[in-house]
């Protein structure tokens with residue numbers, strides 16, 4: 001039986017970081033992946049193909065909008081096969097970075113097989129092998145939840161696993177779920193030529209965002225996509241003129257559809273692992289329970305990424321894997337800190353989120369905080385962008401508690417605030433940094449200037465300077 005210092009199950013965002021880090025620090029490492037290539041959801045069914053589709057969709061949308069503005073009429077629909085090849089090209093290029101050979105060169109034993117626990121140290125692989133690990137990292141990701149919908153098979157059922165590889169773009173799509181996947185994909189698919197209706201059972205979109213952002217975002221999305229809230233799709237019905245999705249809830253109607261896109265959340269991939277053989281516990285959401293050191297209920301078994309359900313983003317999985325390397329390879333007691341991890345949704349406008357929302361601040365710290373908001377700096381005005389907006393919530397001393405932004409490329413220009421929060425800077429510090437006029441990041445500086453000016457002109461210093469100027473000869 002082969003023995004390893006570390007065995008990593010799952011070759012996606014979390015597993016690749018854990019395996020490459022462990023091997024480079026000298027641990028004898030095996031990486032087990034059940035598909036026939038590395039990269040996981042992010043590369044094959046998530047971040048990469050979705051951003052490639054969004055890029056194609058945005059180019060098409062912007063072309064249409066500017067042509068119309070200048071009196072040019074563009075007719076016809078985009079060629080889905082061409083859009084698809086742009087997506088495939090992006091995946092193939094990044095796949096080279098995640099190649100088997102690259103990880104082998106780093107010293108990782110890459111094994112393509114499905115893994116399950118024989119006991120707390122031994123794994124049985126679908127190729128018949130049994131291997132033993134001193135430490136084991138579970139990084140098996142998640143998959144889409146499939147809700148019960150009567151007669152669902154009357155149309156094509158799409159999830160994030162099939163959408164990027166569809167032969168044909170359906171004419172009418174009903175999207176069940178208007179969360180991160182639902183909104184990014186609904187807008188992109190409608191921009192490449194489908195007619196999309198989003199149905200979500202929540203009272204509002206983007207409930208996890210600060211209200212100032214979600215209100216603005218909802219307003220923008222509703223301009224492009226039909227959205228029905230507090231409702232769900234109960235069943236499909238075949239009529240003479242096609243198949244209809246029966247929507248029930250606050251909205252009760254039937255919408256003609258050729259495909260149902262299911263995006264109602266994720267289930268952790270634990271079913272194949274036989275966790276009970278190792279004694280690894282799950283929480284009420286069926287995700288693997290972990291402590292701050294990313295240890296499961298069995299201390300030498302760790303879990304990172306979507307499978308623990310804590311922060312289901314690629315960079316979250318990567319950060320958790322770094323904590324595991326420190327603890328499992330070096331025997332440290334490092335804790336995972338989520339407070340400086342941002343996320344962004346790549347809709348147009350983009351949505352950016354860091355730290356607490358104003359509602360969360362009130363719930364946790366009462367009224368002892370300040371809000372600064374900024375919109376409409378010169379660059380946005382020049383580009384007729386009326387949406388871009390930033391809101392920062394600070395404590396009494398000026399330290400950032402939360403930062404929320406919306407606008408074109410917000411994921412880029414809001415990043416300054418992540419640096420500041422992570423490094424413990426006060427909001428005024430950015431006033432001292434020169435930004436080239438009129439860069440988009442100026443909106444962040446404008447916000448800091450606003451705060452600083454208010455502090456300055458309210459202070460006793462202003463009284464002194466007034467007196468000084470009065471007597472100045």
Ligand SMILES: Cc1cc2nc3c(=O)[nH]c(=O)nc-3n(C[C@H](O)[C@H](O)[C@H](O)COP(=O)(O)OP(=O)(O)OC[C@H]3O[C@@H](n4cnc5c(N)ncnc54)[C@H](O)[C@@H]3O)c2cc1C
Pocket residue numbers: 009010011012013014015032033034035039040041042043045046047048050113114115116139140141142160181269272273304305306307311312313314315316317346
């Ligand atoms: C449409 C979409 C868009 C997204 N966009 C973004 C984005 O823009 N930015 C962002 O940060 N996040 C994004 N995400 C989220 C991101 O993809 C995930 O958070 C990330 O992939 C999680 O990484 P992971 O390592 O936990 O799991 P994965 O990357 O899914 O890797 C898990 C791997 O484990 C393998 N596996 C499972 N079970 C076994 C087993 N028993 N034996 C062996 N191997 C097994 C799987 O085959 C898979 O390769 C997106 C997700 C989706 C669905």
Ligand SMILES: NC(=O)c1ccc[n+]([C@@H]2O[C@H](COP(=O)([O-])OP(=O)(O)OC[C@H]3O[C@@H](n4cnc5c(N)ncnc54)[C@H](O)[C@@H]3O)[C@@H](O)[C@H]2O)c1
Pocket residue numbers: 147176177178179180181182184199200201202206231232233263264265266311312313343344345346
């Ligand atoms: N840009 C990014 O980083 C990005 C993009 C896409 C996905 N992701 C990740 O993927 C995860 C999963 O995304 P998701 O969109 O599947 O989940 P989600 O939790 O973001 O959204 C699910 C939505 O479905 C709705 N819903 C649930 N059950 C329903 C039902 N029966 N009928 C109608 N609506 C229902 C919910 O109200 C919610 O709005 C996200 O949490 C995020 O971490 C990230």
